[in-house]
Amino acid sequence: xxxxxxxxxxxxxxxxxxxxxxxxxxxxxxxxxxxxxxxxxxxxxxxxxxxxxxxxxxxxxxxxxxxxxxxxxxxxxxxxxxxxxxxxxxxxxxxxxxxxxxxxxxxxxxxxxxxxxxxxxxxxxxxxxxxxxxxxxxxxxxxxxxxxxxxxxxxxxxxxxxxxxxxxxxxxxxxxxxxxxxxxxxxxxxxxxxxxxxxxxxxxxxxxxxxxxxxxxxxxxxxxxxxxxxxxxxxxxxxxxxxxxxxxxxxxxxxxxxxxxxxxxxxxxxxxxxxxxxxxxxxxxxxxxxxxxxxxxxxxxxxxxxxxxxxxxxxxxxxxxxxxxxxxxxxxxxxxxxxxxxxxxxxxxxxxxxxxxxxxxxxxxxxxxxxxxxxxxxxxxxxxxxxxxxxxxxxxxxxxxxxxxxxxxxxxxxxxxxxxxxxxxxxxxxxxxxxxxxxxxxxxxxxxxxxxxxxxxxxxxxxxxxxxxxxxxxxxxxxxxxxxxxxxxxxxxxxxxxxxxxxxxxxxx
Amino acid sequence: xxxxxxxxxxxxxxxxxxxxxxxxxxxxxxxxxxxxxxxxxxxxxxxxxxxxxxxxxxxxxxxxxxxxxxxxxxxxxxxxxxxxxxxxxxxxxxxxxxxxxxxxxxxxxxxxxxxxxxxxxxxxxxxxxxxxxxxxxxxxxxxxxxxxxxxxxxxxxxxxxxxxxxxxxxxxxxxxxxxxxxxxxxxxxxxxxxxxxxxxxxxxxxxxxxxxxxxxxxxxxxxxxxxxxxxxxxxxxxxxxxxxxxxxxxxxxxxxxxxxxxxxxxxxxxxxxxxxxxxxxxxxxxxxxxxxxxxxxxxxxxxxxxxxxxxxxxxxxxxxxxxxxxxxxxxxxxxxxxxxxxxxxxxxxxxxxxxxxxxxxxxxxxxxxxxxxxxxxxxxxxxxxxxxxxxxxxxxxxxxxxxxxxxxxxxxxxxxxxxxxxxxx
Numbered sequence: 001x002x003x004x005x006x007x008x009x010x011x012x013x014x015x016x017x018x019x020x021x022x023x024x025x026x027x028x029x030x031x032x033x034x035x036x037x038x039x040x041x042x043x044x045x046x047x048x049x050x051x052x053x054x055x056x057x058x059x060x061x062x063x064x065x066x067x068x069x070x071x072x073x074x075x076x077x078x079x080x081x082x083x084x085x086x087x088x089x090x091x092x093x094x095x096x097x098x099x100x101x102x103x104x105x106x107x108x109x110x111x112x113x114x115x116x117x118x119x120x121x122x123x124x125x126x127x128x129x130x131x132x133x134x135x136x137x138x139x140x141x142x143x144x145x146x147x148x149x150x151x152x153x154x155x156x157x158x159x160x161x162x163x164x165x166x167x168x169x170x171x172x173x174x175x176x177x178x179x180x181x182x183x184x185x186x187x188x189x190x191x192x193x194x195x196x197x198x199x200x201x202x203x204x205x206x207x208x209x210x211x212x213x214x215x216x217x218x219x220x221x222x223x224x225x226x227x228x229x230x231x232x233x234x235x236x237x238x239x240x241x242x243x244x245x246x247x248x249x250x251x252x253x254x255x256x257x258x259x260x261x262x263x264x265x266x267x268x269x270x271x272x273x274x275x276x277x278x279x280x281x282x283x284x285x286x287x288x289x290x291x292x293x294x295x296x297x298x299x300x301x302x303x304x305x306x307x308x309x310x311x312x313x314x315x316x317x318x319x320x321x322x323x324x325x326x327x328x329x330x331x332x333x334x335x336x337x338x339x340x341x342x343x344x345x346x347x348x349x350x351x352x353x354x355x356x357x358x359x360x361x362x363x364x365x366x367x368x369x370x371x372x373x374x375x376x377x378x379x380x381x382x383x384x385x386x387x388x389x390x391x392x393x394x395x396x397x398x399x400x401x402x403x404x405x406x407x408x409x410x411x412x413x414x415x416x417x418x419x420x421x422x423x424x425x426x427x428x429x430x431x432x433x434x435x436x437x438x439x440x441x442x443x444x445x446x447x448x449x450x451x452x453x454x455x456x457x458x459x460x461x462x463x464x465x466x467x468x469x470x471x472x473x474x475x476x477x478x479x480x481x482x483x484x485x486x487x488x489x490x491x492x493x494x495x496x497x498x499x500x501x502x503x504x505x506x507x508x509x
Numbered sequence: 510x511x512x513x514x515x516x517x518x519x520x521x522x523x524x525x526x527x528x529x530x531x532x533x534x535x536x537x538x539x540x541x542x543x544x545x546x547x548x549x550x551x552x553x554x555x556x557x558x559x560x561x562x563x564x565x566x567x568x569x570x571x572x573x574x575x576x577x578x579x580x581x582x583x584x585x586x587x588x589x590x591x592x593x594x595x596x597x598x599x600x601x602x603x604x605x606x607x608x609x610x611x612x613x614x615x616x617x618x619x620x621x622x623x624x625x626x627x628x629x630x631x632x633x634x635x636x637x638x639x640x641x642x643x644x645x646x647x648x649x650x651x652x653x654x655x656x657x658x659x660x661x662x663x664x665x666x667x668x669x670x671x672x673x674x675x676x677x678x679x680x681x682x683x684x685x686x687x688x689x690x691x692x693x694x695x696x697x698x699x700x701x702x703x704x705x706x707x708x709x710x711x712x713x714x715x716x717x718x719x720x721x722x723x724x725x726x727x728x729x730x731x732x733x734x735x736x737x738x739x740x741x742x743x744x745x746x747x748x749x750x751x752x753x754x755x756x757x758x759x760x761x762x763x764x765x766x767x768x769x770x771x772x773x774x775x776x777x778x779x780x781x782x783x784x785x786x787x788x789x790x791x792x793x794x795x796x797x798x799x800x801x802x803x804x805x806x807x808x809x810x811x812x813x814x815x816x817x818x819x820x821x822x823x824x825x826x827x828x829x830x831x832x833x834x835x836x837x838x839x840x841x842x843x844x845x846x847x848x849x850x851x852x853x854x855x856x857x858x859x860x861x862x863x864x865x866x867x868x869x870x871x872x873x874x875x876x877x878x879x880x881x882x883x884x885x886x887x888x889x890x891x892x893x894x895x896x897x898x899x900x901x902x903x904x905x906x907x908x909x910x911x912x913x914x915x916x917x918x919x920x921x922x923x924x925x926x927x928x929x930x931x932x933x934x
Contacts, residue, residue: 001857002849004734008861009845015872016838020831022881026791027827034792039777039785042793 048073048094048184053109053131055089055101058168058380059503061140064089064102069184077102077182083175084143087206088136088167088309088378091178093189100206101134101378103310108132108382108391115382115390132382132390137166145497146171149490154201155472156208156357159494162365162456162467164395165374167307168498172207172357174199209305209312212354213471216440217274217483218454219349221363221410223283224267226295228406232286232332233267235409240264246277248284248344249329249336255280255344258439259479268413272421274437276348283347288334289321292343296353298401299363300373306398307358307376315359318342318352349438360454361469366399367414368434368456368464371407373399414455425488426455428496432464433457435491437483447478451486457495466498540590541572544597555604556914562843563910566836567891567903571596573833574892577820578813580802585813585894592896596903603907610912614855617671624664625707627657631715658720659901662866663908666727670858673735677854713756718763719877719885723870725749730865731858770883783810787878790823791830798826813894815886818878833892834875841868847913860912863905 026034035043052075055064063085066075077092079085090100098106107113111131146157146169156172180192196204205211227233242264245256255276257263263275270278283292296317297303305312322338337343345351355363358376366373375398382391401407414434417423423435435455442448451472458464470487548564571593579586607613613620630648648657713721729745756763765780773781773788786809793799804823809816822830844864848857870887877884888898890905 001734001737001854004737005845005849005857005861008730008734008865009842012841012845012868012872013838015868015876016834016841019872019875019879019881020834022876022879023791023822023827023830023834026788026879027795027822027830031792031795034788037774037777037785037789040789040793042789 044094045073047106047110048075050110051075051131052077052092053111053133055109055134055136057085057136057138057140057143058166059139059141063136063140064092072184076184079178079182081140082177082179084140084147084171085136085138086175086178087172087208088138088170089178090310091181093182094184095186095189096181096193099310101136101309104308105132105134105379105382109134113391116384130385132384133387134382135380136378137161137164137168137380137393138170138378139168139498139502141500141503142169142494142497143171145169146490146494147173149493150470150472153472154207154474155470156211157490157494158208158357158361158469159498160361160365160376160467161465162369163374163463163465165365165376165398166380166393167376167378168466169494170206170208170358170378172205172211174201174203176203206309207357207471209307209309209356209358212313212315212356213450213452213473214440214442215349215353215355215360216438216450216452217276217349218360218363218436218438218452218469219353219355220271220274220279220347221367221414221436221454222296222299222301222349223279223287223292223347224271224410224413225299225367225402225406226287226291227267227282228409229295229298229402230287230291233282235268235413236266238286239266240270240275240278240281243277246280246344248280248341250325250338251341253341255348268409268416271413271436272417274422279347280344284340284344285328285330285333285336288328288340289337289343291334292347293317293319295402298399299366300359300399301353301355305356305358305362305376308379308393312358313356315355316353318346349440357469357471360452360471361467364414364434364436364454364456364469365467366401367407367410368458368467369407370404370463371400371402372397373401411456418455422484423453423455423488425484426453426492426495428457428492428499431457431495431499432460433495434464435488437488439478439482441478442474446476448474448476449478449482451475451483453483453487453491455491455495457499466495468494468498470494540594544568544593548597548600551601551604552910555601555608556910558916559910559914560843560847562839563906563913566840566843567906570833570836570840570891571899573821574817574889574894576801577817577824577892578894580824581813581820582894588896589894589899592899595896596900599900600903600907603904604911607908607911610856610859610908610915611853613667613859614671614674617668617675620664621668621672624661624668627661627664628707630657656895656897658715658717659897660904662720662723662727663863663901663904665724666731666862666866667859669728669731670855670862673731674855674858677735716760716762717886718756718766719870719873719887722873722885723866723887725752726869727862727865731862734861735854735858766883766885770880773880783816784878784880784884787816787819788880790819791879794823794826794830796827798822798824798829800824811886814888815874815884815893816878817893818875818889821892822879837868837871837875837890840864843913844868844909847909847916850916851912853915856912856915860909863909863912867902867905 034040052066054062056062061081063081064077064079067078068074069076079089088100090098090102092098092102109132116130116132142159150157150171150173154173157169159169160167176196181189183189242262244260244262245254247254257276258274263270263273264278301315301317304314321340321343324335324337326336328334328336342351346353362373362376375396377393379393381389381393384390411434414436415432418426418433418435422437426433426435433455435453438452440450440452454469456464456467468491470491472486475482475486545568548568552559552564575586575589575593578589648655729742732741757767769781769784773784775781777785790809801824804820809819812820818830821833841864844860844867848860848864851857851860867890871890873882873885874887874889876882888895890902891899
């Protein structure tokens, strides 16, 4: 019987051995997979029971903080600035997930990156939890200026430092209070969320970088850049005919100039008064599809903007203009394509062109920064519990848009638009300010338009330190004056705020 | 040593939950040490030559289980403490009453009948309760409810051992031919078959799969060890396969169990919930565990009883779950060593049967919780919450202690040949 008892022993040992292997599979090899199952709430619960780092603005204003509380979880996320930074900071909700910076920099905020894990080992006796504080590039004074200037009107304001890509303000109205969605009280959070979702204005949508609009005449900067880069256009040549309207090939429909005025001349003259006929003709006949597509894409159209915020919308420039049909009317012109009329409309920022306010701010920034677009970003640096920076945003070039010489032509042309043209309301005493207005007609009756302005400002002789884009949606009227009247004052107060020295910089920043 | 581990674990669990050392640490320490001392002294007095590993291992498992229960549900912890006391009392009484294992051999039919009665008891109207969690395995006498099946298995182990010793010669002599195979005369097997079939039937009616599986394993093991006939294993496995298929086709809850074993994620918030959550608990524990009291309690249904191993896996990690595994393996090793060394055939078979009960039951539930096997609801011996289980396992332990004591008493000098069973741990 002993032989069989040993057999039994072996059998049981085999059973337990299999069990041991199974334990290893569950607890080691498959653990990551199991921990990240969507219905496994352990990881997210742990995060909600841990302290979480603050989010502060560049000028030291606290915009997100975790308060200790006695409830379902140990901490409650609060946003002291309410709706002001909602579209940047986002929300942090147990049931509805996170968004914005809360989502993008979750690992840093929860102290889960290697920096913080190692920091926790080197100083294991610290009482302070080792989580990261995210310092934003945004300034609360600039953001406040944007909010106040836009007021109750629907629209967006984007301000950016062209030299670094640092976003200084990113505001759109309507906004929402992230406190309501992020509350641990699920019934309140659900009600707030349902209410926001039901609103036709979509307050949770960050229009500034997640919504597209016709860019209207602000897009003429892109068309002008395409002309300059193609070599067919210089600051003084060619001279386009003075006309009240322009009739593209293959159609009898005419594109008229604003208010029936007559305009023409070189590219600088045309930008000054925002002459539709010139830019429509430049795009459709002189340049043709390929240079226009290339330049728009160099500016960032049809690309995902690599901003460090979730889900930015792509700006769109059409890429299909059909087959070439015949040679152009004048020597040096591009071929006429099946869809050349559409290209004419696209050249003045209507038709199938659409852009986010962020994209248009980047257009102004590229001109201001000598033809180079820097990668836009909202995170300046991550600090540890000792306020030491452990991670800084790596400033980098996103796109080389045009030569610095061509950028200089456009820069002075835009300064001229402010000095002598449609963007006169943008001027700031003692500063060099450039701009371009836009009135994107919506084709409604009575006529309504998106009032646009893009621009930049800085000290004389220096690279402009701030670029801006403003859109005010659905304003009455279709005159080119609309953009200058409605949007320029907003952009101006934002530029002024951004040009003021930063009020109370954080220590160590 | 074991006492230090348990008390340390208790303090840690409380710290993890409420960041304070429990106020009742003094009494707790006293009770744990006291109970351990009682069990230890009882062994020294009543079975001085017994294997010294049995009691500490059982105390360790019992203690870890208590800490986990206290951490999950403080209300149940008080009851578990009381049941531990009853269990150790049962342990001492068993040691005191059963001075010689052979005395049980003489009572085989009485014990066998007792086992049968205990098994049927829950089905008797008035005494048995309404089905709890789908199983009719509870009996309520006055204020005390218990599962007689837990005790029936001891009785049946005794009966099987005694009966098979008596008939062993006959059973292992091939007298009956079926084609090329020779089997013992079926007549000699009849009582065993009847006992087995009967208990299996009861289990089916009571819808207690785990126990049915356990009884079958006990029966097959003891039969095979006593006769050495592989044909029994073959026939038995076939019988079991048929029975399992029958159960599968007859009962939807068996089908559910199998489906949830193969892929619990297909109904992760419904029927597969327990097993899925159990997997998550193990995964979350990882190698080192979350720390006592720091896991996510209240997530798995029946985490104090059937699923307590998942809580151990979560809070103590792979280290803790493996430690418990090794503890059971050591217990099994000790039991089988006693079986190998003891010379009396009845004692041998009894040790084999009791060890099989302990070893298989632990394996079946740990395998079920980790989804190695389909889940069958049995308790994890000594660890799970539950009075009947705890008391019956302490009695099983008392019998094993008694058996190992007899080994040494009869053979004061162990020769090397008797210790070849090695226990990889």
